[in-house]
Amino acid sequence: MQIEARNVSFRYGEKSPWILKDVSLKVEEGERVGLIGPSGYGKSTLVKILAGYLRPLEGEILLDGKPLPEKGISPVQLIYQHPEKAINPRWKMKKVLEESGMCREEVMDALGIEREWLQRYPRELSGGELQRFCVARSLFHGTHFLFADEMSTMLDVITQAQIWNLMLKEVTQRRLGLLMVTHNSNLAKRVCTRMVDLSEINHKEERTSM
Numbered sequence: 001m002q003i004e005a006r007n008v009s010f011r012y013g014e015k016s017p018w019i020l021k022d023v024s025l026k027v028e029e030g031e032r033v034g035l036i037g038p039s040g041y042g043k044s045t046l047v048k049i050l051a052g053y054l055r056p057l058e059g060e061i062l063l064d065g066k067p068l069p070e071k072g073i074s075p076v077q078l079i080y081q082h083p084e085k086a087i088n089p090r091w092k093m094k095k096v097l098e099e100s101g102m103c104r105e106e107v108m109d110a111l112g113i114e115r116e117w118l119q120r121y122p123r124e125l126s127g128g129e130l131q132r133f134c135v136a137r138s139l140f141h142g143t144h145f146l147f148a149d150e151m152s153t154m155l156d157v158i159t160q161a162q163i164w165n166l167m168l169k170e171v172t173q174r175r176l177g178l179l180m181v182t183h184n185s186n187l188a189k190r191v192c193t194r195m196v197d198l199s200e201i202n203h204k205e206e207r208t209s210m
C-alpha cells in the first residue's frame, strides 16, 4: 500500500497566507519517514491533511490511488500531541478501546495500561496515561499507516521509550507505514528509514513572492 499527497495546497482562511503550496509526498508500506522543518512551517497541517482531518484546497490525498475512505475506522491513524482532544470526554476508556476493536492484552501490557484505568473517564487520567490509550487505539488491526505528530513530547523519558519500543515492534512486524513529526533528531535517527524536510518540498515562498 501507499499513501500520497499529490500537489497539495492549503491555507486556513481565504485571506491568510498559504501554509502549503504544491506539496507532494509519498509514504510506502513498511517505510518509516521523519518529517522535519522549522517551527510553524506546516508539518502538523500536512499530517492532518494526509490523515483526512483537514481537506486540501488544491490537490488530493490518495491511498493506493483512491481517495481516503469516508466511512468506518480509517486505515490511516493520527496520534497527536494533545490526547485530550482526540478522545470522546463522555466515554469511559473501556468504551474508547472497544470502539476501535483494539483490546489486545499484550499491547496494553507493553504500554503499561493499568486495567483499572479502563473504568475511568478521560478527565480522570494524566496526559501521559491518555496518550497510551491513543497509541493502543491507533494500532487496531485495520491500520496501514500511522502518523505520529510529536506524540511523545509531553511524556517522561521512560514512558517515551516504552511507547516507541512498542510502536517500532508493531510497525516492523506488520509492515505499517509510519510518518513521524519530531524535533528530536536522536529519536528520528533511531526510528526512521528516511527523512523529509518540508521546506524542500513546499513551494509557498516561490508562489507568494510572485
Ligand SMILES: Nc1ncnc2c1ncn2[C@@H]1O[C@H](COP(=O)(O)OP(=O)(O)OP(=O)(O)O)[C@@H](O)[C@H]1O
Binding pocket: 012, 019, 037, 038, 039, 040, 041, 042, 043, 044, 045, 046
Ligand atoms: N487552526 C488554525 N487556524 C489558523 N492558523 C493555524 C491553525 N493551525 C495552525 N495554524 C498556523 O499554520 C501554520 C503552520 O502550523 P503547523 O502547526 O502546521 O506548523 P508545524 O510545522 O507543525 O509547527 P511546530 O513545529 O511548531 O509544531 C502556523 O503559522 C500556525 O500558526
